[in-house]
Amino acid sequence: METVDVKTSLRTTLTQKQELVRDYQTFAKQINNPEVSKMFSHFAEAEALHATQIKEQLNKLS
Secondary structure, rough: OOOOOOOHHHHHHHHHHHHHHHHHHHHHHHHOOOOHHHHHHHHHHHHHHHHHHHHHHHHHHO
């Protein structure tokens, strides 16, 4: 079985999470439906938390 490098997988995931934060924040600003806009804002917050946790793991490995 092939192993995945931990730092590489964390960096890749971090990039994905950061892109999701950006996208969700953009959707939240551009969508006129308040309920959907709020949902995207919550999604952005959750992904930002994930990104922070990934950064902490990367810092531990450095």
